[in-house]
Amino acid sequence: MKGTLQLINNSEYAVCAQILRLFFGHCSREGDSLVFPLSAEQIAGTTDGVSITVSSDYMVDSEELTALRYGTTLVEDLPNAKARIEINLRAERLLKSSCQTNLSDFRRNLKRELYLVLSTWTGISFPWGSLTGVRPTQICAEIMELCGREEAVKILTDEWGLSQDKAELGTKVGKAEKGIISRYDPDKDYVVYCGLPFCPTRCRYCSFTTRDANRYADKLELYVEAMLEEAGQFFGRQSGKAAAVYFGGGTPTSLPADLFAYYTKGLLELIPHNADAELTMEAGRPDTLNDEILNLIKDAGFGRLCINPQTMHDSSLNAIGRKHTAADTLAAYELARKTGSFIINMDLIYGLPGEKPGDFLSSLERVLDLAPENITLHSLALKQSARLMDDMSGHDLQTYLREIHPDLLLEQELNEAYMRLQHNSYPPYYLYKQKRSRGALENTGFSKPGYESTYNVLMMSDRFTVIGLGSGATSKFLTASGLVRQHNSKDLLDYINRVPEFVNKKLELKSF
Ligand code: SF4
Structure with missing residues (x-):
C-alpha cells in the first residue's frame, strides 16, 4: 500500500x-x-x-x-x-x-x-528537524539575529524540530560563518574552483564524475589545455581579483609531475587573485604526494593543503576502494610538514560500512595526534551513483531507511568526537548537509582559531560569485534576479569541445 x-x-x-x-x-x-x-x-x-x-x-x-x-x-x-x-x-x-x-x-x-x-x-525525529537543506546554519543565523542565541535555540528546537545538540551547533557555526563572511564584499570578492576529475582509483562512496587517471592518461594533457583555455578566455575579459582559489577534483595531485606543474602554474597565472588570496590544493589521496609534487605545490604559492585519510583503518580503506594505507597518510603528512609551512586540512568520514563503534573515534585520535590546522568530519552520503549503492542493491527499502534515519549510536559517537575536538581547541566554523547522509547528519569543518578556510565558507554561503572551471564544475553568479548557476558538461570530451560556449555563458552572467 x-x-x-x-x-x-x-x-x-x-x-x-x-x-x-x-x-x-x-x-x-x-x-x-x-x-x-x-x-x-x-x-x-x-x-x-x-x-x-x-x-x-x-x-x-x-x-x-x-x-x-x-x-x-x-x-x-x-x-x-x-x-x-x-x-x-x-x-x-x-x-x-x-x-x-x-x-x-x-x-x-x-x-x-x-x-x-x-x-x-x-x-x-530527525537531528536537524525540518531543516533538510544544504545550509541549515543560515536559518539558524537568521533566527539568532532576530532574537539572540538562547531564544534561537529554543525556537529551533520547539518550532523547527531540531535536537538540542543540533540547535546549539547550528547557531554556533552560523555565528562563525557570519564572522568570516563579514570580512568580504559580495559586490567585488569572488572565489574560483578548478576541478580536475581524475583520481588514482574510485572510492566506493564517490558520486562525482571522476575518472581513473591511469586509464585516461592520453586525455590528461588535452584536458589541462581545455582548462587553461577556459581560464584564459574568461579571465581575459573580466576585472576584479579572486579572494580564494581552490584546486580540487578529483585529485589534482594524481597528474604526472611535469603536467601538474604546467597545470597549476598556468592556471594561477591566468586567474587574477589578490596578493594575499587563499590558495588551496586538494591532495585528497595521500599516496599521490611525494617530494617533487609537494615542492611544486609550495613553489606555486599554495598555502593550504588537504590530505584526506577518511579513516585510519586499513581494512576500511580497502573496503571503500582507496588504495592507500594509514601509514601512507602519516608519511604524506610528515613530508608535507618538512616541505613547507602549509595549513593542512584532514577529512574523516563517519558511518563508513564495516566500521565498528569506536573505529571513527580512534581515527580521529590519530589525526588529532598530528595536529593539523583543520579537521573536517563528513557523514557518509549514500548517493545513487556511488558504487556503494551496488553493495546495497540486494537490500530492501527498510535497510536503506535504517541507514538514512536517525542513528543514536552514530550521533553519540559524533557528539563524543565534537567534545574531543573542542577539548583540543578546534571550534566548528562551517557546516553543510548532504542529501541521503547516514543518520541524516551533517558535515562540519573545525579549525584551530585563525586558520579557517575562506573558500569553504564563501563558496557554501551562496552569497558570493563562484567561478567553476573544468568538467562538471558549477559556477554561481549573483545577478539582479538572484543566484544563477552555470554548469560545465560532466562529459569529459563534451567539456573539452564546448569550452568557448561555457566561457560565453559565464561572461553573460558575470557582474564584475
Ligand atoms: S578521492 Fe574524491 S573524487 Fe576521487 S574517487 Fe574518492 S571521493 Fe571521488
Whole structure:
C-alpha cells in the first residue's frame, strides 16, 4: 500500500518531496499527487490508505515565491501577502497542522509544518528537524539575529524540530560563518574552483564524475589545455581579483609531475587573485604526494593543503576502494610538514560500512595526534551513483531507511568526537548537509582559531560569485534576479569541445 500527498492551491511539489523522502526514502510524482511507500507498521490498522492534503487558503504561485526568494518582487507588492497553510494527514487517526505565514517564508513554513505532522505520525525525529537543506546554519543565523542565541535555540528546537545538540551547533557555526563572511564584499570578492576529475582509483562512496587517471592518461594533457583555455578566455575579459582559489577534483595531485606543474602554474597565472588570496590544493589521496609534487605545490604559492585519510583503518580503506594505507597518510603528512609551512586540512568520514563503534573515534585520535590546522568530519552520503549503492542493491527499502534515519549510536559517537575536538581547541566554523547522509547528519569543518578556510565558507554561503572551471564544475553568479548557476558538461570530451560556449555563458552572467 502506498501513501499519497495532494496539493491544493499551490504546487510546491519539490518542497514536499524533500520531506517525504526524509521519512519514506522515496517518492514520485503521479499526476497531481506525490506517491510514497509505506511500511507494514505504518499501514497497520488503516483501511483506505494514508493520504495527506497540503492546502493554502488561496492560490500561491510558485514563480512568485521564487521571485520573492531572489528579491525581485516585494512582499508588499503582492495582494494577500499572508497565506494560511493547512496540512492534514488522514490515516488511522487524523493529524492536523495549520499556520499563517508571510509569502516570503511560505516554502520554509510549509516544509516545517509537513515535517512536524509526519514526525508526530511516524514517531521519528530527525537531528536537524525540518531543516533538510544544504545550509541549515543560515536559518539558524537568521533566527539568532532576530532574537539572540538562547531564544534561537529554543525556537529551533520547539518550532523547527531540531535536537538540542543540533540547535546549539547550528547557531554556533552560523555565528562563525557570519564572522568570516563579514570580512568580504559580495559586490567585488569572488572565489574560483578548478576541478580536475581524475583520481588514482574510485572510492566506493564517490558520486562525482571522476575518472581513473591511469586509464585516461592520453586525455590528461588535452584536458589541462581545455582548462587553461577556459581560464584564459574568461579571465581575459573580466576585472576584479579572486579572494580564494581552490584546486580540487578529483585529485589534482594524481597528474604526472611535469603536467601538474604546467597545470597549476598556468592556471594561477591566468586567474587574477589578490596578493594575499587563499590558495588551496586538494591532495585528497595521500599516496599521490611525494617530494617533487609537494615542492611544486609550495613553489606555486599554495598555502593550504588537504590530505584526506577518511579513516585510519586499513581494512576500511580497502573496503571503500582507496588504495592507500594509514601509514601512507602519516608519511604524506610528515613530508608535507618538512616541505613547507602549509595549513593542512584532514577529512574523516563517519558511518563508513564495516566500521565498528569506536573505529571513527580512534581515527580521529590519530589525526588529532598530528595536529593539523583543520579537521573536517563528513557523514557518509549514500548517493545513487556511488558504487556503494551496488553493495546495497540486494537490500530492501527498510535497510536503506535504517541507514538514512536517525542513528543514536552514530550521533553519540559524533557528539563524543565534537567534545574531543573542542577539548583540543578546534571550534566548528562551517557546516553543510548532504542529501541521503547516514543518520541524516551533517558535515562540519573545525579549525584551530585563525586558520579557517575562506573558500569553504564563501563558496557554501551562496552569497558570493563562484567561478567553476573544468568538467562538471558549477559556477554561481549573483545577478539582479538572484543566484544563477552555470554548469560545465560532466562529459569529459563534451567539456573539452564546448569550452568557448561555457566561457560565453559565464561572461553573460558575470557582474564584475
Ligand atoms: S578521492 Fe574524491 S573524487 Fe576521487 S574517487 Fe574518492 S571521493 Fe571521488
